[in-house]
């Protein structure tokens with residue numbers, strides 16, 4: 294999500310253009326799977342945006358957005374915007390998108406024009422948009438947990454600030470839920486003085502075992518080094534909840550070459566102490582250097598800082614929003630994710646082949662969807678007990694030359710041997726990035742979350758278009774069919790993203806960060 298998002302909005306862009314700096318990019322989108330247990334250590338989130346070699350763009354064109362708006366906003370006009378798709382099964386090598394894919398403007402719901410309501414007239418559910426924080430400059434990622442232990446879920450929002458000719462330090466705030474879902478109070482956690490640029494998806498988890506939730510904060514982005522003479526800004530740390538306030542602990546101090554978007558916090562090596570599993574990424578510069586993505590873990594210790602500062606390697610690959618799960622069902626933890634900086638691959642996983650010592654072997658899930666931004670492991674997507682994964686790629690069919698793969702939300706079903714390529718089916722329709730430019734590349738879709746959005750008992754999906762300025766929700770229908778609805782018609786680079794019952798009334802809300810609008814919203818089903 295944010296990759297394209299971010300780059301495109303820079304003022305920086307103009308500067309880079311002038312210098313002819315080559316920069317491929319992608320950014321990541323925050324994503325989070327909504328079904329996460331809000332209080333659990335295994336937050337799923339994702340983020341990925343990038344400039345990619347494929348984009349091989351350079352940053353430029355500060356005036357991008359007005360153009361983009363025009364390009365993307367036109368298509369509507371199908372009286373019934375719902376598109377039904379058969380997700381049952383397509384073979385991995387038959388990219389399902391072309392012939393059967395309606396043009397992008399066929400997808401937009403006609404009734405979605407009320408910006409304050411997020412309502413789709415033909416949808417089975419409509420949503421009221423509630424602003425829970427209207428002054429969060431560059432709001433980008435959200436995580437949900439009961440941060441103050443009062444029994445009400447709170448929202449942790451990461452914000453990048455106003456990025457212009459330089460990149461300011463970002464901030465993390467805890468939005469505490471008050472008397473009801475309309476009452477929120479913002480409290481600072483990570484401040485500008487902490488110097489964390491691009492604070493990404495946080496993980497609320499009790500690191501020190503004292504009963505309160507601490508925050509793991511990954512940071513940095515390729516934009517830092519896309520600015521001439523600017524140092525890298527990768528970082529990874531955790532903020533300890535203490536009576537006196539937040540106490541910072543660096544794992545990797547700001548300034549690292551590798552940037553981090555999401556940390557899974559689990560006992561990865563089985564010694565009873567929480568570890569951090571993450572992916573560090575770097576964008577090769579025009580001066581040499583390769584795109585990098587390396588899956589790492591930081592071993593937890595009994596020391597005051599709680600983690601080793603020297604990463605241990607799982608292996609090369611994956612991307613900004615990794616998930617630690619038992620993919621092959623053999624009782625040990627593996628790692629899966631989308632890949633953006635890994636040439637020629639889209640989704641992959643690391644199989645744990647030995648626990649003593651820890652060793653892993655990488656397997657490709659799908660290499661035919663182009664660069665991808667997020668992959669989430671969904672235990673029972675279709676109610677049939679089969680474990681599947683939901684993914685989004687991050688490509689652009691509107692640029693010149695276009696990416697060969699269509700922008701898509703994808704369901705991936707593992708075969709009997711999950712080391713083989715998984716079966717792929719596309720459940721979205723007509724998602725299309727704005728063209729962007731060489732200097733301000735765009736791609737779509739972005740991050741997503743899932744949960745039962747319409748209350749009928751099955752899992753639905755909400756996805757940021759990212760380079761497609763819409764936010765869509767995909768309603769699951771019987772028989773592995775999906776209908777697509779527009780939640781927001783004009784909200785490029787939306788982030789967040791959670792589906793969770795915030796107020797405990799049994800109905801799931803959507804939590805979304807509006808990067809362009811500097812706000813955090815909750816969508817409540819009417």
Ligand SMILES: [Ca+2]
Pocket residue numbers: 438439440441442443444445446447469470
């Ligand atoms: Ca609370």
Ligand SMILES: [Ca+2]
Pocket residue numbers: 498499500501502503504505506507534
């Ligand atoms: Ca704690």
Ligand SMILES: [Ca+2]
Pocket residue numbers: 618619620621622623624625626627645
């Ligand atoms: Ca396993």
Ligand SMILES: [Ca+2]
Pocket residue numbers: 744745746747748749750751752753769
């Ligand atoms: Ca549903």
